[in-house]
Amino acid sequence: MPPIKRAQTMAENRARLLAAARHAFATQGFADASMDELTAAAGLTRGALYHHFGDKKGLLAAVVAQIDDEMAARARQAAQQQSNDWDALIVEGTAYIEMALDPEIRRVVLLDGPAVLGDPSQWPSQNACLDLTQQSLARLASEGLLKPVDVEAAARLLNGAALNAALWVAASDAPAATLPKAVAAFKALAAGLLAEAR
Incomplete structure:
Protein backbone atom coordinates (compact mmCIF):
# COMPACT_ATOMS: atom_id res chain seq x y z
CA MET A 1 0.00 0.00 0.00
CA PRO A 2 1.43 3.44 -0.92
CA PRO A 3 2.44 5.60 2.08
CA ILE A 4 -0.25 8.24 1.39
CA LYS A 5 -2.98 5.59 1.19
CA ARG A 6 -1.64 3.91 4.34
CA ALA A 7 -1.69 7.21 6.25
CA GLN A 8 -5.23 7.90 5.04
CA THR A 9 -6.40 4.44 6.14
CA MET A 10 -4.77 4.88 9.54
CA ALA A 11 -6.43 8.27 10.01
CA GLU A 12 -9.81 6.79 9.03
CA ASN A 13 -9.36 3.87 11.44
CA ARG A 14 -8.42 6.23 14.24
CA ALA A 15 -11.50 8.37 13.55
CA ARG A 16 -13.76 5.29 13.51
CA LEU A 17 -12.37 4.10 16.84
CA LEU A 18 -12.82 7.57 18.35
CA ALA A 19 -16.43 7.78 17.15
CA ALA A 20 -17.29 4.31 18.47
CA ALA A 21 -15.57 4.98 21.80
CA ARG A 22 -17.21 8.37 22.16
CA HIS A 23 -20.64 6.79 21.72
CA ALA A 24 -19.85 3.90 24.09
CA PHE A 25 -18.36 6.12 26.81
CA ALA A 26 -21.26 8.58 26.60
CA THR A 27 -24.00 5.95 26.71
CA GLN A 28 -22.45 3.26 28.93
CA GLY A 29 -19.72 5.05 30.86
CA PHE A 30 -16.01 4.24 30.74
CA ALA A 31 -16.14 1.32 33.19
CA ASP A 32 -18.99 -0.48 31.42
CA ALA A 33 -17.86 0.16 27.84
CA SER A 34 -16.60 -3.08 26.31
CA MET A 35 -13.48 -2.83 24.16
CA ASP A 36 -14.68 -5.79 22.09
CA GLU A 37 -18.04 -4.12 21.43
CA LEU A 38 -16.62 -0.73 20.56
CA THR A 39 -13.95 -2.16 18.24
CA ALA A 40 -16.65 -4.28 16.59
CA ALA A 41 -18.82 -1.17 16.20
CA ALA A 42 -15.86 0.49 14.46
CA GLY A 43 -15.35 -2.58 12.27
CA LEU A 44 -11.81 -2.98 13.63
CA THR A 45 -9.86 -5.18 16.02
CA ARG A 46 -8.40 -4.69 19.47
CA GLY A 47 -5.04 -4.60 17.76
CA ALA A 48 -6.06 -1.42 15.97
CA LEU A 49 -7.14 0.12 19.27
CA TYR A 50 -3.80 -0.76 20.89
CA HIS A 51 -1.90 0.54 17.87
CA HIS A 52 -3.60 3.95 17.89
CA PHE A 53 -4.27 4.54 21.60
CA GLY A 54 -2.23 2.07 23.65
CA ASP A 55 -5.15 0.94 25.78
CA LYS A 56 -8.68 1.83 26.88
CA LYS A 57 -7.41 4.66 29.08
CA GLY A 58 -5.49 6.13 26.13
CA LEU A 59 -8.67 5.93 24.07
CA LEU A 60 -10.58 7.81 26.78
CA ALA A 61 -7.86 10.48 26.85
CA ALA A 62 -8.25 10.96 23.10
CA VAL A 63 -12.06 11.16 23.35
Whole structure:
Protein backbone atom coordinates (compact mmCIF):
# COMPACT_ATOMS: atom_id res chain seq x y z
CA MET A 1 0.00 0.00 0.00
CA PRO A 2 1.43 3.44 -0.92
CA PRO A 3 2.44 5.60 2.08
CA ILE A 4 -0.25 8.24 1.39
CA LYS A 5 -2.98 5.59 1.19
CA ARG A 6 -1.64 3.91 4.34
CA ALA A 7 -1.69 7.21 6.25
CA GLN A 8 -5.23 7.90 5.04
CA THR A 9 -6.40 4.44 6.14
CA MET A 10 -4.77 4.88 9.54
CA ALA A 11 -6.43 8.27 10.01
CA GLU A 12 -9.81 6.79 9.03
CA ASN A 13 -9.36 3.87 11.44
CA ARG A 14 -8.42 6.23 14.24
CA ALA A 15 -11.50 8.37 13.55
CA ARG A 16 -13.76 5.29 13.51
CA LEU A 17 -12.37 4.10 16.84
CA LEU A 18 -12.82 7.57 18.35
CA ALA A 19 -16.43 7.78 17.15
CA ALA A 20 -17.29 4.31 18.47
CA ALA A 21 -15.57 4.98 21.80
CA ARG A 22 -17.21 8.37 22.16
CA HIS A 23 -20.64 6.79 21.72
CA ALA A 24 -19.85 3.90 24.09
CA PHE A 25 -18.36 6.12 26.81
CA ALA A 26 -21.26 8.58 26.60
CA THR A 27 -24.00 5.95 26.71
CA GLN A 28 -22.45 3.26 28.93
CA GLY A 29 -19.72 5.05 30.86
CA PHE A 30 -16.01 4.24 30.74
CA ALA A 31 -16.14 1.32 33.19
CA ASP A 32 -18.99 -0.48 31.42
CA ALA A 33 -17.86 0.16 27.84
CA SER A 34 -16.60 -3.08 26.31
CA MET A 35 -13.48 -2.83 24.16
CA ASP A 36 -14.68 -5.79 22.09
CA GLU A 37 -18.04 -4.12 21.43
CA LEU A 38 -16.62 -0.73 20.56
CA THR A 39 -13.95 -2.16 18.24
CA ALA A 40 -16.65 -4.28 16.59
CA ALA A 41 -18.82 -1.17 16.20
CA ALA A 42 -15.86 0.49 14.46
CA GLY A 43 -15.35 -2.58 12.27
CA LEU A 44 -11.81 -2.98 13.63
CA THR A 45 -9.86 -5.18 16.02
CA ARG A 46 -8.40 -4.69 19.47
CA GLY A 47 -5.04 -4.60 17.76
CA ALA A 48 -6.06 -1.42 15.97
CA LEU A 49 -7.14 0.12 19.27
CA TYR A 50 -3.80 -0.76 20.89
CA HIS A 51 -1.90 0.54 17.87
CA HIS A 52 -3.60 3.95 17.89
CA PHE A 53 -4.27 4.54 21.60
CA GLY A 54 -2.23 2.07 23.65
CA ASP A 55 -5.15 0.94 25.78
CA LYS A 56 -8.68 1.83 26.88
CA LYS A 57 -7.41 4.66 29.08
CA GLY A 58 -5.49 6.13 26.13
CA LEU A 59 -8.67 5.93 24.07
CA LEU A 60 -10.58 7.81 26.78
CA ALA A 61 -7.86 10.48 26.85
CA ALA A 62 -8.25 10.96 23.10
CA VAL A 63 -12.06 11.16 23.35
CA VAL A 64 -11.83 13.65 26.24
CA ALA A 65 -9.37 15.77 24.25
CA GLN A 66 -11.69 15.75 21.24
CA ILE A 67 -14.74 16.78 23.28
CA ASP A 68 -12.75 19.31 25.31
CA ASP A 69 -11.56 20.94 22.06
CA GLU A 70 -15.18 21.20 20.94
CA MET A 71 -16.14 22.70 24.31
CA ALA A 72 -13.42 25.33 23.98
CA ALA A 73 -14.57 26.18 20.46
CA ARG A 74 -18.18 26.55 21.61
CA ALA A 75 -17.13 28.78 24.52
CA ARG A 76 -14.97 30.93 22.21
CA GLN A 77 -17.83 31.24 19.74
CA ALA A 78 -20.11 32.52 22.50
CA ALA A 79 -17.39 34.95 23.60
CA GLN A 80 -16.91 36.34 20.09
CA GLN A 81 -20.46 37.69 20.13
CA GLN A 82 -19.60 40.09 22.97
CA SER A 83 -18.71 43.72 22.43
CA ASN A 84 -15.73 43.91 24.81
CA ASP A 85 -12.93 41.74 26.21
CA TRP A 86 -14.32 41.57 29.74
CA ASP A 87 -17.77 40.39 28.71
CA ALA A 88 -16.18 37.92 26.30
CA LEU A 89 -14.05 36.48 29.10
CA ILE A 90 -17.04 36.07 31.43
CA VAL A 91 -19.28 34.60 28.74
CA GLU A 92 -16.56 32.12 27.80
CA GLY A 93 -16.20 30.93 31.39
CA THR A 94 -19.95 30.82 31.89
CA ALA A 95 -20.46 28.85 28.67
CA TYR A 96 -17.90 26.29 29.86
CA ILE A 97 -19.77 25.85 33.15
CA GLU A 98 -23.14 25.57 31.38
CA MET A 99 -21.84 22.73 29.21
CA ALA A 100 -21.82 20.57 32.35
CA LEU A 101 -25.52 19.98 31.63
CA ASP A 102 -24.74 18.31 28.28
CA PRO A 103 -25.08 14.55 28.99
CA GLU A 104 -22.05 13.54 26.89
CA ILE A 105 -19.80 16.23 28.36
CA ARG A 106 -21.03 15.55 31.88
CA ARG A 107 -20.36 11.82 31.73
CA VAL A 108 -17.23 11.61 29.59
CA VAL A 109 -15.29 14.80 30.36
CA LEU A 110 -16.43 15.87 33.83
CA LEU A 111 -17.16 12.57 35.59
CA ASP A 112 -15.23 9.71 33.95
CA GLY A 113 -12.36 11.90 32.69
CA PRO A 114 -11.11 13.01 36.12
CA ALA A 115 -11.85 9.61 37.69
CA VAL A 116 -9.70 7.79 35.12
CA LEU A 117 -7.24 10.39 33.81
CA GLY A 118 -6.62 12.41 36.98
CA ASP A 119 -6.61 16.14 37.65
CA PRO A 120 -8.23 17.97 34.70
CA SER A 121 -6.19 21.10 35.39
CA GLN A 122 -3.18 19.12 34.13
CA TRP A 123 -4.77 18.10 30.82
CA PRO A 124 -3.19 19.68 27.70
CA SER A 125 -6.56 21.14 26.67
CA GLN A 126 -6.81 22.99 29.98
CA ASN A 127 -3.35 24.46 29.45
CA ALA A 128 -4.52 25.84 26.09
CA CYS A 129 -7.54 27.45 27.79
CA LEU A 130 -5.26 28.88 30.46
CA ASP A 131 -3.06 30.51 27.81
CA LEU A 132 -6.08 32.16 26.17
CA THR A 133 -7.41 33.40 29.51
CA GLN A 134 -4.02 34.82 30.37
CA GLN A 135 -3.87 36.65 27.03
CA SER A 136 -7.34 38.13 27.61
CA LEU A 137 -6.45 39.27 31.11
CA ALA A 138 -3.16 40.75 29.88
CA ARG A 139 -5.12 42.86 27.36
CA LEU A 140 -7.53 43.98 30.07
CA ALA A 141 -4.64 44.83 32.39
CA SER A 142 -2.91 46.85 29.66
CA GLU A 143 -6.12 48.86 29.29
CA GLY A 144 -6.16 49.56 33.03
CA LEU A 145 -9.35 47.59 33.60
CA LEU A 146 -7.96 45.17 36.21
CA LYS A 147 -6.84 45.65 39.78
CA PRO A 148 -3.05 45.39 40.19
CA VAL A 149 -2.83 41.62 40.27
CA ASP A 150 -0.47 39.10 38.69
CA VAL A 151 -2.05 38.14 35.35
CA GLU A 152 -0.91 34.50 35.44
CA ALA A 153 -2.25 34.06 38.97
CA ALA A 154 -5.56 35.65 37.99
CA ALA A 155 -5.83 33.45 34.88
CA ARG A 156 -5.12 30.29 36.87
CA LEU A 157 -7.69 31.18 39.51
CA LEU A 158 -10.33 32.19 36.96
CA ASN A 159 -9.84 29.01 34.92
CA GLY A 160 -9.81 26.93 38.07
CA ALA A 161 -13.07 28.52 39.19
CA ALA A 162 -14.78 27.72 35.87
CA LEU A 163 -13.44 24.16 35.81
CA ASN A 164 -14.39 23.43 39.41
CA ALA A 165 -17.81 24.98 38.93
CA ALA A 166 -18.38 22.68 35.93
CA LEU A 167 -17.16 19.67 37.93
CA TRP A 168 -19.51 20.61 40.78
CA VAL A 169 -22.51 20.96 38.45
CA ALA A 170 -21.70 17.63 36.76
CA ALA A 171 -21.36 15.76 40.06
CA SER A 172 -24.44 17.33 41.60
CA ASP A 173 -27.57 15.28 42.24
CA ALA A 174 -29.51 18.21 40.73
CA PRO A 175 -27.27 19.72 38.02
CA ALA A 176 -29.92 22.08 36.64
CA ALA A 177 -30.52 23.54 40.10
CA THR A 178 -26.79 23.78 40.85
CA LEU A 179 -25.90 25.54 37.60
CA PRO A 180 -27.32 29.03 38.34
CA LYS A 181 -25.62 29.06 41.75
CA ALA A 182 -22.30 28.08 40.17
CA VAL A 183 -22.58 30.70 37.42
CA ALA A 184 -23.56 33.47 39.85
CA ALA A 185 -20.62 32.69 42.13
CA PHE A 186 -18.22 32.50 39.18
CA LYS A 187 -19.33 35.92 37.95
CA ALA A 188 -19.05 37.41 41.43
CA LEU A 189 -15.54 36.04 41.90
CA ALA A 190 -14.44 37.24 38.47
CA ALA A 191 -15.85 40.72 39.08
CA GLY A 192 -13.42 41.06 41.97
CA LEU A 193 -10.62 41.37 39.42
CA LEU A 194 -12.04 44.53 37.89
CA ALA A 195 -10.48 47.88 38.79
CA GLU A 196 -13.98 49.28 39.11
CA ALA A 197 -17.49 47.92 38.81
CA ARG A 198 -18.71 47.59 35.23
